[in-house]
Each structure stands twice: as structure tokens, then as C-alpha cells.
Amino acid sequence: MTHYAMVIDLTTCVGCNACMAACSLENQTPVWADHWRTYVHDREVGDTTGVQRRFIPRLCNHCDNPPCMSVCPSGATHKTPEGVVLVEPSLCMGCGACAMACPYDARYPATAKDIQKGKEYYGRLHRNSPSMDKCSFCYHRLQKGGEPACVQTCVGYARIFGDLDQPDSPVTALVRSGKARPLMAHLGTRPNVYYIPEK
Amino acid sequence: MEILTYTTQQHWTTWFAVYLFLGGMGAAVVATSFLTHMYLSEEKELVMWGAISGVIMMVVGSGMLFLHLLNPWAVFYIVSPYGVFHKPDSWIAWGSQFIVWIQITAILYALPYMVEKPRLLNWPIVGPILKLPIVIQIANFAKRIHGFLGWVGIITGIGTAVYTGLLLQSFPAVTLWHNPAVPILFTVSAFSTAMAWLLIIMYIFIYHRVDHTIRALYERIDLGLITAELIIIFSFFNFTLSGSESGYRSADMLWNDNGWLIGFILFGLIVPLLMELKCVFGTWSGKVPIVTASLLVLNGGFQLRAFFMAAGIYAYPW
Amino acid sequence: MAWHYPKLTRRGFMWATGGLAGLGLLKPLSLVREARAKVEEVEQEETVYSICNFCSSLCNIKATVVGKDKERRITKLDGNPNSTLNRGKMCARGQAGVRQVYDVDRIKTPLIRVEGSKRGEGKFRVATWEEAWNYIESKSKSAKIQPWEWTMVGGWTSCVFYMNWAVPFALSNGVPNIIASPMQHCVASGHLGTDSVTGNFNIHDEVLPDFDNANYILFIANNASIGAVSTSRMVRFATGRKRGARVVALDTRLSETAAKADEWIRIRPGTDLDFLIAVMQVMLEKGWYNADYVRNHTNLPFLTHRGDDGQWQLSVDQEGHPLAVDEMTGEIVALPSYSNKNSLDAKGRKIKPMLNAPEGLKVAGKPVLTVLQAQMDEIKDKTPETASHVTGIPATVIRRIAEEFSHAGRPIIDPGWHGARYGNINMLRRTQAMLQTLVGGIDTKGGWIMAAEYRHKIANWHKAKAEGKAMPGPLMTTMAGVPFVGELIKALSNPDTFPHKHPAWSFVFAAQERAAGREGVAVPALADTGFREAVEGKVSLNGQPYLARAILINAANPVRHYYPDSNWKAILSHENMELVVVVDVLPSDTVPYADVVLPNPTYLERDEPTLYGNGVNHDLALVTRFRAIDPLYDTMETPDILLKMSQIISGTDENFHKMLEALSGIPGEATRVAFEKYKSAGVNSPFSRACRDTSFSSTAERIHVPVDKLMSTLKETGIFFEEHREELMHGHSMPRDMAVPTTSGRLEFFGTLFQWLQSMGGRGPSFNVLASTIPAQCRELKSMVDALEENEFYFTYGKTPTVSYGSTNSNNPVIAAINRFKKDIYTGIWIHPDRAKVLNIKTGDLIRLTNIRSGQQANGTAYVTAQLHPDSLFMHSSFGVENKALRLSSGIGTATNKLIPNWVEPMVAGFRSQEFTIRIDKI
């Protein structure tokens, strides 16, 4: 079996946003409306004596127990056998329940206007109906044997992608050792995006 | 990763509170009027006006949702009965079925009375439709299965009311929503507002002396429901005060808000409770006090949902 | 990890979709997917390789193109996975690059300024190329513009990709004036410091530190050059960090790079030199250096004495050989004048030069010291304690850093990149090179490693010299290092280069300044110093006014990039300025000042006219651009523009062709034939195309590879690898195996380059042959430690990860959207909360910034953050676009060049762009 997962190494993410740019172009997201499938936050923590600057990339966690999927009335949100949670635009009515259910704020609306604008903007658009949208782990690239666009371009090797069912996959050891940990595991979402914290 | 951002959502805003309010109340109105009709009184007017007003509420409510869909055409996938087979784990799928079937049932149940109602038959559009032979036939058929329809209405009605709460309950990121009390709270509130609405109907539109016992019963039930609601709300207060930062922030937001404290708790629950108490056990009589109390309950019902939507705090780990 | 409920759902879902599909109630997902797969099958994807154009990191990229013919569209860019330079990665600017091609604000046709409108108003009419050329030609005739009255301005892209055309263009047409946009900001002052030690100098950097293998990394005022982002460096840095390298960053603020450091040293602005001199003082005093290495490969053991003027001189014998003391014999021995090592004397005998000469040693009656002793003496009182006072960093920290750095095993102090800010930047970068030399980390694994192309050129140069030739081949394509710049400077500064006897006005102006008793810049090569004076008629040569009256600006944006903006606005608007021609792809802030605007195709629409080396890569490789799509608009490539301009300026392109052959090795005749062929075939930019053909053939010949093979390899992989790092370094490590191109061939602590600069008129502490501190002069009569006024701040700036320079790519919709997402951080003026509180300033408040030295003013929005030194304020240098034709970025943020005055340092006219203080007022 295949069980895709991403590990984000916060120790080498420099907040450069290359992943945001790569993702938006690969997946034709409505940047004009300030919607992205992935964000990299730039946060200040600590006070004036011990200030730190943290960069935190985020995206859909492709939860094994995805609340976004169980609420979805239309079945537009579904999970592939490899564990990737996808939205099928033509089935999605855009009720937004999934966005409300997602504890990781991973979803955004792609409106009819965005579709219109997207056609002008990208020349040709991979989709033609409005829907909720979110990170797809670049499933179309995975199917062709590639890696997600954000992973491919990450200048800090901060995004590591692989198959948890393969012992020699770069993510497996990181996850098994507990070095990489999921976000808000207590919610029971069983995320497939893990983070290596900064020291 | 101790950095956390606490924020509210922008997907489902006030319009959604309208949907929850009207949907829940409309369904409860239908269910209540059916129950009343089936077991307490042969009163046709009540069940007819209950069904019609309930359906209107649900139509307006669902219309709110429909208007906010990104892709309204796809709604087809969930209103068809196939939806629940397809997604049995989705409360929205169930809720959509409930809300569709309760509306159909309500119309069918009321149809035999409607086709006999001269006032309706004179209305434009509605009148000619009611006079169509096929409609008459359906009305006759409905009459034959009235009991069955009644139970379908009651079940789907309760289902709809519960669903408005289950919906919020299925969003795990928000402590205020993600707990078993929400469906109960919303159901109680739905029936309380339904009582209030039916009281208004019975005091203003179809004031029949003989209905006095029903009115009194409704008043009593409403008293109970409001009391229950207050208890649930205060246990919510306790529940959210500790255990999670998300919950605490919701509590912080609500209980420091005059809209919530005065607009909802005071004028949406306590004042109507006291007024109804005074009506039921005390000295007040006549329409004005009870209608006023009912209006306050209705307003409270909406406030509750609006505040609940607004105060759902997400804790994002960045 | 089984989780039952969703599984159940999935099964239920499959059953339902399958079972009920026939009812037509629902489009089953599988059908949708199949339909989609079909669409994708039809859309054939094609991969085209190219080179990024958004910074001089020169990443190798691949473009994905779909569709056919006119419908072809670039859908995505990625790093070229075959590239060992950027390792398949790309930064946000590079990723977003595809949107430059489709930027709706592009310049789509030639434009001519509307008659009666003024320069700067930006009123243009659409024109044909024919009309544009006619305009230029008739203007240069009617105004009788002489060749020396022309000035060329080029940005880094014109420099990297078309230098082989631009320099021959200038020299063949008698144009002595070239301003290279990156020089004063970036390359000249800082690099000169590094290069005085290593002799390096390549146009866009020559060192790529081997972060991969380092175990200690020290950054000095680095950010965009590493983590924000130069991809080739960042990927190596990340790898090194993951391998466990300890990272220390000196920065005045918590930059992206500093955020990734184990230790951020929040240094007071302008005082890094004090810090590093103290580090050097400790290392020299404690003997924490690689003694064998410095003994053998540097001029530290050379003997030196004070000359009659009190200046340090190298002691030499009659033949000019440097001297040293042999430890084995105790005798004074002569060393070879030019060599990579000191282990043999001039006669070839084995020696061991002493690093410390015996006390009281005299040569020719004068007391002598080794360079090491002189250097130690120079900085003996520059201790960590003294530095602590200036820098605000505890002495214990400075000592600890000195110890960590010198004991790490494989330490790197990054050479640094942006080369302006303070008059002491040259000494700072020089000190960094010295520290790296002290640990023996030059051109070694885990240390600095020379770019392959550069190493290769130096090796060939040595070979040619051994064969008795002055140069291994044409100047532009085969020379490198300080000798290369030397040739260029000679050509531009020498009145005899051209028959009209005009050297560059910058040199004339500098001499004029010195004659008037003012500080003239020693080597104002490729700089804008004196330009305004030349335009205003204030420069004279041999009693005649030397006027600058026409300008050709290609891929440069001086109005936004030079300091201050008003200076260049005045230059371009001046009545003496007869003709302003601007070549660009987007309406930069300079474009409105043009008389004629000539549109270039964007980089993804170009087949470049030649092959290029692989930037700073350690591996030797050739790359080029393949056009991903045909030009969308009526554009022309640079070589064709220069060809046409030659015809206009000189009446013929004869000399241009000759000079191209002589300097750049582009075969004249063959190119001309190909040119005629393509021209008559109606090919767009036929000259460029012709040059590509002949460049490919001559390169194939040079590297002994069939031209088809060269072409097909590049086409299929984007890279033609010649040699890998290990093979290249083997026997050619500098200076372990091969002399560096300094005067002595050794790494030079005693800076002979500065003696030369002194001979060009340089005076002052910057020209010191030894390293020492030079205080930044942010305020008249006050030191950096004197208290600032309550509302007074040191000014600092740096680049944004998403924007190139202050450039037009801020108009890229993807970049603009990221910049919105990070609005406060990117476009705000950073102020420390302790200072902001006193001034009652909060994030988002509108503030006025006033340069206390110059009076310049600009407005900005405050961003209150603890991530910087309280004495300083910080802003990104990427914003403040004025031209409204850049619809997404104009009006956003504050422009640095509204605040930075025109004040340059005296060596090479680098901008002292932070040497002042700013007053803040809330508005």
C-alpha cells in the first residue's frame, strides 16, 4: 500500500514563500483573491529579550480521519487509496461545511468569479466549476511519479515527501522516530503532515 | 509548536444563523403542530397554518444556504434521496433529506385542509393550483395516509432540529460547537421557538376559545424548554471555562458581550421566562403579555444561533 | 493506522457510485476522473530548459509548455533537476517568473514620447521599429551627438548575458562611458575587498562556499545572498545545517537567515568591522590559525618596512623579489615574485619562511617585520573589549566566536554579497577573506570554493602565460580575476583607447575633483559618479566641456536603483540630454524618462545568442536559454538592438563585428553570413540567432564535442557538464596548487591592490595596505556609540525574499499576492518596541522619515517589532515603485532611494547607503 505523508522541517524553512508561488502556479489557485493552498506564516515569538522568528508552512494535512470528509454531504471530498484527501469540483456544491470542519484552515472557496478570472489568467484552467478547494498533495503529479510542486522547489529541503508504508522513504524514519510530529493530534484527525520542531 | 492563532471563521456568518434558526424552528413548528393535531385536537387551522408557516420558514432558511453555495447546481446531488446512501456519515446529507421530506410531508399533510379552505382557494396562484384535479387527488391520497405522514413529519421535523445542532457539533476544531450538548441545545431552542411561534399564531391569527388548553399546554412546555435552555447554557458556560483555550476564548467572548448577556440571556430567556411564569401561574391574562414573551423567545432563538456562530473560536497552531 | 469509519464510508461510497450510476442521479467520481485523464492526455506537455532572470544566482530552470504553435503556453517553471547549481530548486521570484511573460503591463511595441510632453510624464505613442530607429537616427544626427557623449547603462542581466556584445559595442563605437548597475551597490566596493586578498573577481561572484561540508558557518550581513534567497547558496546552507553545522549570523535584525542561525548576534549597525578585527586580533594573538597554510600560501611571512612617507612597503631585493626569513637557516631569502607558495625561494631552494621575524631585524638598514607582525601591530589594541564598546556585543561573545571559528575544523565565514552601505564595507569584506584565509579555508572542501568557470579561466591563463602568451584567448571570454578588471579599467580610463581621446567622464571628473583638492574616486570604473556633472556641463577635458548628451539604458532601472532618485530624474530630464533610449520588458520607473522605449522579449521568449558558464557552480558546465514560446509581442533581442545602434552611432557595423571577434571570439564572417540568411528568411532578431549558431559551433570546437551533441544535450537536459568539482579541483586548487591572480600569486594580507589604488590617487584609511578598523560616519562629529536622539535611528535595509532589487517583478501578480500576505513585515518600517513606545508609534501608523544628514524625506508605515537593534530602523529595499503603469506594485511601500543621498566611498564609488541617521515623526 501507499500512504503519502509530508514532513516539514522547521529548522530549515526560511519563510521564502517559494512553495506558495510554486503551488499557486501548479494548481492555478486564485492568488488575486488572496487564496492559497499553502501558506508560510512568519511569526514573532518571545519578548524583546529573547525574540525569535518562526516560519510555519501549512497546508491540508490529508487527515486519516478527516472531519472535512465526514461532513461533506455530496461526496465531493473523498480519500484516495493512497490517503490523499481530494475535492472533486464537479460534485462539490460549495456549502463550506468542510472548511468549517477543518481544524487546519486548509480550505478556501474558488468562486464562479475566480473561475472566470482564472481562465483569463492562466490561459487554460484545469477546472471549470466553482467549489471548495484545498491542497491535493499534487495528486496529479504523484500519479506521474513526481513529487508535489512545493516539495520539489523548497529551497531549504524543509518539505519532505514520501510514503509511510515504505521503510526506506525519507519520511518514514522521521515519523517513526517521533522526531516529526503532527499538529493538534488530540483532535483525532490523524494528520499526514508532520513537523520537525525548531530547537 | 506552541504558537497558536485564535480566530473566528468567515465562511458561515449571520446568514447561516438565519438558516439554522428558521430551519430548526420551521421543522419544530411542523412537528409540533402535527403532534398537536394527531393527539390533542382536531383543530385543522392550527395544523394548516403550522405546516404552511413552517414550510415558509424552511424555504427561506434553506434559500439562505442555497444562495451561498458556490455551485448551486450541485445541490442536486444532496437533495436526491441518494445522498444519504452516498454519504451516511454526513449530517448534512441526513439533514438535507429531513428538510426536504418534512417540507413535502407538511404540504401533503395540510393539503386535504387546504383544498377545502375557501380563503385559500380565492388566493391568486395558490387558489388555481389547489383546484387542479391532480392536487385534489393527491389531497385525497394524503388523507388516506394521514397517520403515516404525521409520523414522517414528526420524525423528520425532530431530525431537522437535531441536525442543526449536529452540524455544528461535527466541527471538531471548535470547543464551543464540538460537544454533545449542542444538538440538545439547538433542539430545545428549536422547539421553544416553535411553541412561541404557534402561540403567536393562536393568539393573533386563529384565536379560538376552545384552543385554550393547547395554548396553556404550549405555554407550560415553553416554560420547561426555556428553563432547560438556561440550564444548558449555564453548563456551557462552565464547560467552556476550562479545558481548552478555544473554549475559554469563546466563553470570554460571549460572557463579556452585552448583546449576549442582555440581548440573549436576559431578553431572550429570562424575561420571557418570567413573563410566561406570570402568565401561567400568575395574574397576567390577555394576548399582549404572552405574545410579547413569544416574540422575545423568537428573537432569543435567533440571537443564540448568531452568537454561537460568531463565538466559535478556532485554535490554529501557527 | 486503520480507522474504520472512513473506510466504511469509502466502501459505501464506492458501492453507491458504482451501483447507482446507471440511474443517472449522480456523476460517479470515477467517470469524472476518466474524463479528466482524457483531457490531460490530449494536452501534451513539453519541457524547455532555460536560465532564471530574476537575480544573478542564475538558476537553471525548466519550463513546462502545453499546446501547439500560437496556442503554446508556459504553465509552470521548476528548477532544472539536472543542475548541480540549484539542484532542481527555485525561489519564489523564479517560480513566479512565468507571470512576467504574461504580465498585462508589459511593453508590447516600441514607444516614442509624445511630442510636446516632458520626460518623466510617461506619455508615449505606439510606434513601429522603423519609426523608433528613425527617431534615434535623426535625433543623433540633428543634435550631432558624438560617440563619447553617449553613455550606456546596463543592469546585471545585460551584463551577464550580453557583456560579450556590450563591451565590443562600446569599444567599437568609441563609447567610453559604461555604467553597470550592480557595480556601485553590489560588486565593486565589497568584492574589491575580498578580491584584494584572493585576486578573484568575476562578474557575478566567484566563490560559492561549500556549506554542504562545513561545520561552522558565520554570516556577516548576509540575507538575500543566502536564505532570502540565492538558491544555489540556500540549498547548500540547508544541507549543511541539517548535517549539524553550527550557524552564527551577525545582523542588525532578525533576518530570514539569522532566524535559521543557532545564534543571532544583534550587532549595532556599521560596526561589523570592529567585531571582525577583534576576532582577528584574538586569532593572531592566540596563534589560532593554520600556521602551515598561511606560511606557505599567503604573504604573511613577507618582510615589510615603513617607507619614507611612513607607509608600509614590502621589502624587496634588487630584482623586486619579496623577502622572507628562512627558519631553517635564519637567513633572509628572496621569494619568487609570482607563485602560489613560499616553500621554495626564488632560486628554487627549499625554505621555511618564518611568520615572526626575529626582533630587531633590519634590511638595508631599515627595521623590518613580517606582514603578520605588522598586521598584529596594526590591530594590537583592537581587542574584544574595545570592540564590545562599539558593537554592543560582550567581549566574551567575540572571544568565543573567535575560538569557535578557528577551532571548528571546517569553518566558513561567508564572503558576503551586497557591497554598499558604509565606507568601511571594503575593509569589512577584506577582513572576512583574511579570516577565511587564516583557517586555511580557501578553495577547500568545507571552505570557500571557487566557481568552476572562474577556476578554469585562471588555469588556462596560467597555461597561456607558461606558453608566453599574455592572454589565453579573447578578453571577454577567457580572462578572469583582477587582471581582467585591470584590462577593462585601463581601456575606459585611458585617453588613448579611442582616437577621439576621451576616456570615461567618470575618470575625468575624479581627476578634476582631486585637482580641486576634493576627494576624487580612485577607480570610478562603471560608476555613475560625475554623470550629473557631465550632463550639466561641469566636467571639462583639456579645457573643453565634456558633455554627456545621450544615453542607452538596457535592462537597468537607475531611477529606482540609484541614490537618490532625484539625481537620475535630473540627469534624464536635463535639457542637455538630447536622447534617452530605454530597453526594457516592463514599464520601470526609468521608462517614463525615455524618448524611445525599445521592448525586449522576456527571458522565456529568447534563445540566447551564446552559451554561458554555470555561474558560481563548483562543477564546470555550459548552459543556455531555449525559448519556451515565441515572442508574444513586437520585440527585439539585445544583440540586434546593439547592431542597429552601431549603425546609427558609427554609420556602419563594420567595427562592431571586428571587435566582437577580437574581444568575444564571435567569428565575424560566419556570423555575418548566417545573419544575412536569417534576415532574408524574416526571422525575428536575426543577428542574435546568427550569433547563436556561430557560438555553438565555436564552443563545440573549443571543447571538442560535435555541435549536434552539444545542442542535443542542452536541449534534453538543460546542462552540458564538462567536468565535476573533484576532477577540476584536483591539481587546480587555488592557491594550494595554482597561484591566485593577485600581484604575488599568494593570498594577500598585505594588500598590493591598495598600493595601486593609492597610485591612482587614493588616500585615507580605506586604502590601508593592512587591515584595521574604520569607523562608520553616520553622524558628523559623533561616533556610533554616542547616544541617539529620542527619535533618531541608524538606517538599515535589505532585500525581500520575493522581490528582485527594487525591480519590476514586484508587479508580478503572484509576487504581489505574497507581498500582500506579508504586508507589515515586507512593506513596513521596522521599529523596535522600546523606541516605538517612547514615540507612541504603533504598527500601521503613518510616519515621516527624514534623513538628518541630507534632509531627504519619505513617508512610511510603521511595523513595530523586537526583531532588530533598537538603535536602528529597517526597511526592505524592494518597494516604492512610482510608475502607475506597473499597476500591481506602484504606490506600495517606501523607496530607499528617497532617503539615501548621493555619497560614495573613495575607492570605486560604492554608495555609502546607510551612513546617516533618520528622524521619525508620526503623521
Ligand SMILES: Nc1nc2c(c(=O)[nH]1)N[C@H]1C(S)=C(S)[C@@H](COP(=O)(O)OP(=O)(O)OC[C@H]3O[C@@H](n4cnc5c(=O)[nH]c(N)nc54)[C@H](O)[C@@H]3O)O[C@H]1N2
Ligand atoms: N531600490 C533598490 N535599488 C537597488 C537594490 C535594491 O535592493 N533596491 N539592489 C542593488 C543591487 S545589489 C543590484 S545588483 C542592482 C541591480 O540592478 P539591475 O541590474 O538594474 O536589476 P534588475 O531590477 O534586475 O533590472 C533592471 C531592469 O531590467 C528590466 N528587465 C528585466 N528583464 C529584462 C529583460 O529580459 N530585458 C530587458 N531589456 N530588461 C529586463 C526590469 O524590468 C528592470 O526595469 O540594484 C541595486 N539597486
Ligand SMILES: Nc1nc2c(c(=O)[nH]1)N[C@H]1C(S)=C(S)[C@@H](COP(=O)(O)OP(=O)(O)OC[C@H]3O[C@@H](n4cnc5c(=O)[nH]c(N)nc54)[C@H](O)[C@@H]3O)O[C@H]1N2
Ligand atoms: N530576494 C532577493 N534575493 C537576491 C537578490 C534580490 O534582488 N532579491 N539579489 C541578489 C543580489 S544581486 C545581491 S547583491 C544579493 C544581496 O544579498 P545580501 O548581501 O545578503 O543583501 P541584503 O539582503 O540586502 O542584506 C543582508 C542583511 O544585512 C543586514 N544589515 C544591514 N546593515 C547591517 C549592518 O550594519 N551590519 C550587519 N551585520 N547587518 C546589516 C540586513 O538587515 C540584511 O538582513 O542578493 C541576491 N539575492
Ligand code: SF4
Ligand atoms: S519553500 Fe521551503 S523554505 Fe521556502 S518557505 Fe516554503 S517550506 Fe519554507
Ligand code: SF4
Ligand atoms: S463545500 Fe463541497 S466539498 Fe465541502 S462539504 Fe460542501 S460539498 Fe463537500
Ligand code: SF4
Ligand atoms: S487538513 Fe482539513 S481539509 Fe485537510 S484532510 Fe484534514 S480536515 Fe480535511
Ligand code: SF4
Ligand atoms: S502538495 Fe501540491 S497542492 Fe499541496 S501545498 Fe504542496 S504544491 Fe500545493
Ligand code: SF4
Ligand atoms: S535565486 Fe531565485 S531569482 Fe535568483 S536565479 Fe535562482 S530562482 Fe531565479
Ligand SMILES: [Mo]
Ligand atoms: Mo547585487
